[in-house]
Every structure is written in structure tokens, then in C-alpha cells.
Amino acid sequence: MSRIAQRMEKLRQQGRKALVTYIVNGDPTPAATLPTMHELVRQGVDIIELGVPFSDPMAEGPVIQKGHERALVHNISLSSTLELVRAFRETDSETPVVLMGYANPVERMGYQAVASRSAEAGVDGFLTVDLPPEEAEAFSRELHAAGLDNILLLAPTTSVERARRVAKLASGFIYYVSLKGVTGAGHLDVDAVKAKLETFGELTDLPLCIGFGIKDAATAKKLSDLADGVVVGSVLVNRMGELADESADTVATEVGRIVKDIRAGLDG
Numbered sequence: 001m002s003r004i005a006q007r008m009e010k011l012r013q014q015g016r017k018a019l020v021t022y023i024v025n026g027d028p029t030p031a032a033t034l035p036t037m038h039e040l041v042r043q044g045v046d047i048i049e050l051g052v053p054f055s056d057p058m059a060e061g062p063v064i065q066k067g068h069e070r071a072l073v074h075n076i077s078l079s080s081t082l083e084l085v086r087a088f089r090e091t092d093s094e095t096p097v098v099l100m101g102y103a104n105p106v107e108r109m110g111y112q113a114v115a116s117r118s119a120e121a122g123v124d125g126f127l128t129v130d131l132p133p134e135e136a137e138a139f140s141r142e143l144h145a146a147g148l149d150n151i152l153l154l155a156p157t158t159s160v161e162r163a164r165r166v167a168k169l170a171s172g173f174i175y176y177v178s179l180k181g182v183t184g185a186g187h188l189d190v191d192a193v194k195a196k197l198e199t200f201g202e203l204t205d206l207p208l209c210i211g212f213g214i215k216d217a218a219t220a221k222k223l224s225d226l227a228d229g230v231v232v233g234s235v236l237v238n239r240m241g242e243l244a245d246e247s248a249d250t251v252a253t254e255v256g257r258i259v260k261d262i263r264a265g266l267d268g
């Protein structure tokens with residue numbers, strides 16, 4: 001059982017919801033990422049999604065696009081992200097880490113190399129935003145052979161037939177995009193999310209986590225009642241951008257305060 005599956009099962013037994021948080025490696029500076037990861041864990045995060053910076057992050061709204069831009073100034077890459085995870089594992093062997101990014105860096109390194117190097121570094125899974133299920137089978141095989149999970153996306157526009165294909169390939173958990181649009185968008189329709197999750201929940205035994213549009217404890221709590229967990233990203237990346245001129249410790253502390261409030265909302 002993977003580290004992600006173990007964490008999700010433990011939360012299920014406890015009757016708690018998973019808090020998954022997204023930050024971009026190297027944003028706002030390379031020095032800030034590692035202490036921020038550790039602070040996220042201290043404040044109750046269950047799974048860390050670590051963004052691999054990319055020049056054309058098509059699924060992201062303006063906030064996270066700027067996070068990628070800030071990181072790319074420092075030449076952050078997939079290889080340096082693997083080294084960061086290796087450093088994280090020196091003192092944290094339990095918290096699952098998912099690399100979230102785009103297919104181009106993965107294709108350049110090669111599926112087998114990505115899977116083996118990631119497993120060696122301590123990565124637990126990949127969420128490759130622009131690698132659809134129709135094209136993901138080869139990468140999934142390499143990831144699963146290395147003991148890593150392939151986290152796939154479902155959206156409000158996903159058909160039942162396509163959702164079955166996603167469920168067959170995915171492992172760890174499935175990420176449900178709560179709304180049409182990019183990260184950080186608003187206008188959540190809770191009833192529509194509930195209806196879709198009820199349909200998709202019949203197709204898989206994997207946990208379902210909701211992301212896009214979750215900004216605070218209230219929205220996190222409201223949506224967590226419909227699923228197994230929530231994914232929070234834009235509000236954290238936005239705060240990190242505001243603190244770009246501050247010390248790494250200040251960035252970590254301030255981001256931790258946001259997460260602490262959301263964790264309390266989920267548990268409340």
C-alpha cells in the first residue's frame with residue numbers, strides 16, 4: 001500500500017477529511033519551499049502537492065501562473081524538485097508528496113527515468129495536468145512499477161464513460177475539479193458538485209478530493225462534507241507572492257497560519 005493510500009485509509013478510520021495543499025517549488029524563493037513544506041505538516045496538512053514550475057501552466061489562474069513565473073526566475077526544474085523532496089525526506093518519512101505539473105518536463109526526462117528517480121527521492125505520486133487518460137497508460141505503468149501513484153483529474157464536464165477510464169488508471173486518490181475554469185476561480189455550485197461526486201463515487205473505490213475555488217475554512221468545510229478531502233492552492237500561493245521580499249521563515253509561518261485555520265474548519 002502506497003504512502004498516499006495509507007494516509008487516506010488512516011483518515012477514513014478516524015472519520016476525518018484529508019487536507020491537501022499545493023505550493024510551487026521555488027516560489028517565492030528556493031529557500032522558502034522546504035521550511036514551508038515542514039510548516040504545512042505541522043499545521044495539519046495530510047498530503048503536499050508540490051508544483052513543478054512550467055512556462056505554460058495552462059490549467060492555472062493568474063495567481064498560480066505568477067507563482068510559476070517567480071520560481072522559473074530561479075531556474076527551478078523537475079530535477080531540482082526531486083532534490084528538494086530528497087531533502088524533505090531527511091526529516092519527514094511519513095507525509096505523502098505528489099508532484100503536480102505538466103507533461104513536457106516528464107516527456108523530456110523520460111517516463112522510466114522520472115518514475116525511478118522520483119521513487120528514489122521519496123516522491124509518492126504524480127498529477128500531470130495535461131496528460132489525459134487516453135495518453136497516460138505508458139506513464140501509469142512506469143509509475144506503478146516504481147510503487148508510485150498516478151493521480152488523475154475528473155471535471156464537471158467529464159462523461160461517465162471517460163470517468164470509468166480515469167478510475168481504471170488512477171491510484172492514491174482522484175482529484176475532482178469543482179468548477180469549470182482555472183485554479184482560483186470562483187462561483188462554486190455545491191449542489192452541482194454533490195451530484196457529480198455521487199455519480200463518480202459509484203465508479204471507483206478510490207478517495208475523491210475536491211480542488212479549485214477553495215479559499216478558506218468555510219468553503220473547505222462545505223465541500224469536504226461531499227468528498228474525502230479538499231485541495232487548497234491559490235490562497236497559499238497568493239500569500240507567498242505577497243511575502244516575496246520576506247524571509248523564508250516568515251513565508252512559512254504566514255502560510256502555516258492560513259492552513260491552521262482551514263484545518264480547524266475541516267475538523268470542526
